[in-house]
Amino acid sequence: MGSMPDVTLILSAIENGDLAAAEALLPLVYQELRKLAAAKLSKEKPGQTLQPTMLVHEAYVRLVDVNQPQEWNGRGHFFAAAAEAMRRILVENARRKQSLKRGGDLHRVALETTGGGAKDRNDDLLSLDEALTQLEARWPEKARLVKLRYFVGLTVAEAAQAMKISVATAERYWTFSRAWLHSQLTQ
Amino acid sequence: MKEPLPQLDSLFLAALDIESPEQRATFLNETCGTNLELRHEVERLLKSNELSGSFLEQPAPELDATMMFRKGSLNGDVAIHAGPATAFDQRQAVVIGRAGLSVLKNLEGTINVPRILLRDSIKDGPEPILKPQSFELPDRDSDSRYQLQGEIARGGMGAILKGRDTDLGRELAIKVLLDSHKDKPDVVQRFIEEAQIGGQLQHPGIAPVYELGQFADRRPFFSMKLVKGETFSKLLADRADPSVDRAKLVGIFEHVCQTVAYAHSRGVIHRDLKPANIMVGAFGEVQVMDWGLAKVLLAGGVADEKKARNTQLAQSLIQTLRNNTGSDHPGTVGDLGSAGSQTQVGSVMGTPAYMPPEQALGETDHLDERADVFGLGAILCEILTGKPPYTADNGTMVFRMATRGKLSECFSRLDQCGADVELIAITKHCLAVEPSERPRDANVLTERITAYLASVETRLRVSEVERAAEAARAEEALHTVAETEARARAERRAKRLQLIMAAVVLVLVSIGGVAAMRSAVVQSRLKDDALNAERVAEEAREGAVKAARREQALAQEAQDLQQRESELRQQAEVREQTIQAMLYAAEMNLAGQAADDVSGLRRVGQITTSWGPERVARNLRG
Structure with a gap:
C-alpha cells in the first residue's frame, strides 16, 4: 500500500493548517474509494450492495496508518474528504444512470440491480446535491456535518467528534440543515 | 466564519424550542419585525421540520455494481462491469450487441413489437422446476432477454435454471456455473468446454445449445433447449413387467444408439450413459442429456492422454467436482449413493450401475467409445430385464461389482428375460468385460440394432402377409x-x-x-x-x-x-x-x-x- 504514508502525511499536514494538503487529499481518497468499491463489487454476489459507510471505513484502514498513535484529528480530516468523495461518486453515478435512461450508452454492460424506484432515487440524489451545494455556500460547516452524516454515515456524536464541535452544536446544525434542505427540496 | 444570514438558523432553532404556537408567533413577531421574508422563511423551516420525518436520517443510497461505470475508464472500473464485452479489449472485439440483451426492448417505440406466443402443448409433461428460489439465480437484469424462473437441477459444476427468452418467447434451460466456482479459471474453462462440446454436437438426439453468455455477475452460462418429458429411467421403471412394450423401448434405444454414434463420429464420448440421462418427449423426441462428463478424443479415436496429462490439475479438480448431476444432494466422496444409480463423486466419474470396469477402475484417460458401448449395453439390459447390469443393496457393493465386472447375475437375468435371443446376444456383446470384445463403437451397435429391428419387422411382415392370405381365403370361401x-x-x-x-x-x-x-x-x-x-x-x-x-x-x-x-x-x-x-x-x-x-x-x-x-x-x- 504505497499511498498509505502519503495520506497519513497529508492528514498530518492538514492538521498543521496546510490548506493545500486538504486539496491533495480529496483525489487520493476519491481514487481509493472507487478502486475499493470496484474491487468489492466485483467480488461480491450481484445484488449485494455496498454501504458507503463501510466503504469509507475500509478505505480509512487501508490508507491511514492506524497503528500510529494519532493525537491530531486525522480521522476527522479523512472523513471530511471521504464524505465529499463519496458524494461525488454517488452523484456521478446518478447522473450516468439518468443519461442511460435516456438511451445514451450502447456500450452499457453493467447490471441493473435496482427496482422500479431507481429513477426517483437518482433524481432525489441529484436534487439533494443541488440543495447541499446551496447549503454549503451559506453554511459550510453545516454542510460538512450533513456530508459526514449522509455520505459517511457517521452518527451525530461521531460527526461532532470529527468536526471538533460539541454534540449539542452538532445536533442543532443537524436539525437546522435537515429542515432547510427539506424545505429546499419541497419548494 | 460569518454566515450570510446569521439569523435564520438561530431564529429557527430558538423558535423550535418554543412549544406553544402562540408564544412562537409572538417570538417571531418580535424577532423578525418587518422582515417578512425572514419570518416566512423561518416558518417554512419549522413546517419542513415537522414534515421531514426520517429525511436524511438514513445514510446515502447504497452503491450497486453500476455505480462506477464510466466509458473508457481505468481497469479498476472495468473490473466491475460484468458482461462479455468486458472480457475483450473494446478495440479488438466486434460487439454486435450484448449477448442476452433484449432486442425487443431496444426496438420498443420504433416498431409495434410483435409478441407471438404459441400455446403450451398439453402433453408437455410436468413443470421441471424444483426450486423456484435458488441461490444460483443471478440478479434480475432489466435489459436482459432472459427471465430466470428457478432451479431445475444442480450439478457439481453448474446449476440448471429454467429460463424464458422473452424476445423469442420460448422456454430454455440455462446452465450456469455455480457461484462458488466463478473465480476458478480451470473450472470456468471446463464449463465453457462443456458448452462448446454441446454447441458443436448438432443432432436431433442432443438438446441444442443456443448461446454461451455471461451474467452480470461474471458467471458464464449457456442456454439450451428445455427438454420436457419423462426420463427413460422413469419409463422403464413404470412398466408393470420388463416384457411390456419391449419393441417400442428398443425403438427408443435405437435412437439413443444413433445419437451416441453421431457423437462418436465427432470424436466425443459421453461417459455417463444411463436411462436417467435420456429424455423421451411426448412427441417422440429422444434426447441424450448431460454431456457434462463428455470427453473429446483425438482424431484417431484414442483418448487424448497427453492433453489429459497437461491439464492434470484441471482434470482431477473437475473429477472431484463432478457429482450427482440432476440431484439436489451433492454426494460426498465415499458415499456412493443408495443404489449406485447416481453420478459418482471422486476420482471415478460416472454411474457405477452402468459403468464399464475400466471406468470404474478409474482409467479415465484411457476410455474410448467402447466405454459408451458398455453404457448402451447396460441401458439395453435394463430395457430387457428391468434392472441395470449391477444391482446390490448399497452403492459400495454396486461399485465393487462394477470394478470387477461381475456380470454373471446380469447374464443369467438376461437369459431368462424371454427376449429374442439375438437381442440378448447383442446386450451381452456390449457388456463384455474386455473393451476389445465389445462392438467397436456406437455406430457398429446401431447397425446391429437396426438390423435386428429390421429382421423383427420382416418377421412381422411375413406373419402379417400370412394372416392377410388367410383372411383372403376365408373371404373367398364365403364368395x-x-x-x-x-x-x-x-x-x-x-x-x-x-x-x-x-x-x-x-x-x-x-x-x-x-x-x-x-x-x-x-x-x-x-x-x-x-x-x-x-x-x-x-x-x-x-x-x-x-x-x-x-x-x-x-x-x-x-x-x-x-x-x-x-x-x-x-x-x-x-x-x-x-x-x-x-x-x-x-x-x-x-x-x-x-x-x-x-x-x-x-x-x-x-x-x-x-x-x-x-x-x-x-x-x-x-
Whole structure:
C-alpha cells in the first residue's frame, strides 16, 4: 500500500493548517474509494450492495496508518474528504444512470440491480446535491456535518467528534440543515 | 466564519424550542419585525421540520455494481462491469450487441413489437422446476432477454435454471456455473468446454445449445433447449413387467444408439450413459442429456492422454467436482449413493450401475467409445430385464461389482428375460468385460440394432402377409358359397333345358323309322346343340354369379335369364324345324331308295302321305 504514508502525511499536514494538503487529499481518497468499491463489487454476489459507510471505513484502514498513535484529528480530516468523495461518486453515478435512461450508452454492460424506484432515487440524489451545494455556500460547516452524516454515515456524536464541535452544536446544525434542505427540496 | 444570514438558523432553532404556537408567533413577531421574508422563511423551516420525518436520517443510497461505470475508464472500473464485452479489449472485439440483451426492448417505440406466443402443448409433461428460489439465480437484469424462473437441477459444476427468452418467447434451460466456482479459471474453462462440446454436437438426439453468455455477475452460462418429458429411467421403471412394450423401448434405444454414434463420429464420448440421462418427449423426441462428463478424443479415436496429462490439475479438480448431476444432494466422496444409480463423486466419474470396469477402475484417460458401448449395453439390459447390469443393496457393493465386472447375475437375468435371443446376444456383446470384445463403437451397435429391428419387422411382415392370405381365403370361401348357389341355380336351368332337349329327341325318336345313321347324325347335332345350350347356360350362370354379388340387380338378371330361356326355347323350336327339314330330306331320300325296291313302294306311299301338303308348305323342301 504505497499511498498509505502519503495520506497519513497529508492528514498530518492538514492538521498543521496546510490548506493545500486538504486539496491533495480529496483525489487520493476519491481514487481509493472507487478502486475499493470496484474491487468489492466485483467480488461480491450481484445484488449485494455496498454501504458507503463501510466503504469509507475500509478505505480509512487501508490508507491511514492506524497503528500510529494519532493525537491530531486525522480521522476527522479523512472523513471530511471521504464524505465529499463519496458524494461525488454517488452523484456521478446518478447522473450516468439518468443519461442511460435516456438511451445514451450502447456500450452499457453493467447490471441493473435496482427496482422500479431507481429513477426517483437518482433524481432525489441529484436534487439533494443541488440543495447541499446551496447549503454549503451559506453554511459550510453545516454542510460538512450533513456530508459526514449522509455520505459517511457517521452518527451525530461521531460527526461532532470529527468536526471538533460539541454534540449539542452538532445536533442543532443537524436539525437546522435537515429542515432547510427539506424545505429546499419541497419548494 | 460569518454566515450570510446569521439569523435564520438561530431564529429557527430558538423558535423550535418554543412549544406553544402562540408564544412562537409572538417570538417571531418580535424577532423578525418587518422582515417578512425572514419570518416566512423561518416558518417554512419549522413546517419542513415537522414534515421531514426520517429525511436524511438514513445514510446515502447504497452503491450497486453500476455505480462506477464510466466509458473508457481505468481497469479498476472495468473490473466491475460484468458482461462479455468486458472480457475483450473494446478495440479488438466486434460487439454486435450484448449477448442476452433484449432486442425487443431496444426496438420498443420504433416498431409495434410483435409478441407471438404459441400455446403450451398439453402433453408437455410436468413443470421441471424444483426450486423456484435458488441461490444460483443471478440478479434480475432489466435489459436482459432472459427471465430466470428457478432451479431445475444442480450439478457439481453448474446449476440448471429454467429460463424464458422473452424476445423469442420460448422456454430454455440455462446452465450456469455455480457461484462458488466463478473465480476458478480451470473450472470456468471446463464449463465453457462443456458448452462448446454441446454447441458443436448438432443432432436431433442432443438438446441444442443456443448461446454461451455471461451474467452480470461474471458467471458464464449457456442456454439450451428445455427438454420436457419423462426420463427413460422413469419409463422403464413404470412398466408393470420388463416384457411390456419391449419393441417400442428398443425403438427408443435405437435412437439413443444413433445419437451416441453421431457423437462418436465427432470424436466425443459421453461417459455417463444411463436411462436417467435420456429424455423421451411426448412427441417422440429422444434426447441424450448431460454431456457434462463428455470427453473429446483425438482424431484417431484414442483418448487424448497427453492433453489429459497437461491439464492434470484441471482434470482431477473437475473429477472431484463432478457429482450427482440432476440431484439436489451433492454426494460426498465415499458415499456412493443408495443404489449406485447416481453420478459418482471422486476420482471415478460416472454411474457405477452402468459403468464399464475400466471406468470404474478409474482409467479415465484411457476410455474410448467402447466405454459408451458398455453404457448402451447396460441401458439395453435394463430395457430387457428391468434392472441395470449391477444391482446390490448399497452403492459400495454396486461399485465393487462394477470394478470387477461381475456380470454373471446380469447374464443369467438376461437369459431368462424371454427376449429374442439375438437381442440378448447383442446386450451381452456390449457388456463384455474386455473393451476389445465389445462392438467397436456406437455406430457398429446401431447397425446391429437396426438390423435386428429390421429382421423383427420382416418377421412381422411375413406373419402379417400370412394372416392377410388367410383372411383372403376365408373371404373367398364365403364368395364360393354364393357362387355355388348361383351355379346350382344355373345348372338347374341348364338341366331343364337338357330335359327340353331330351324331350325334343324323344319326339324325334318317336317319329320313328329313322335309320341308325340318321339318328346318329341327329344325336350328334343334338349334342352340339346341347353344348351350345350349356355354354349359354354357363353365361347364364355367370350372370347368376354376378347377380348373387349384386343383390339388387338379381331380379333384373333373373328376368334376363327367363328371357334367355324363352329365346332358347324359340331357338330349340327353330332347331326342331331344321331337324324336321333334314328329316324330310332324309326321308324323301329314303323314299327314293325305297322306290327302287318293290317292297318299298308301300313305304314310299306312307312317307309321302305323312308329309302332307301342310307340312311341306313350311318350305321344308329347301
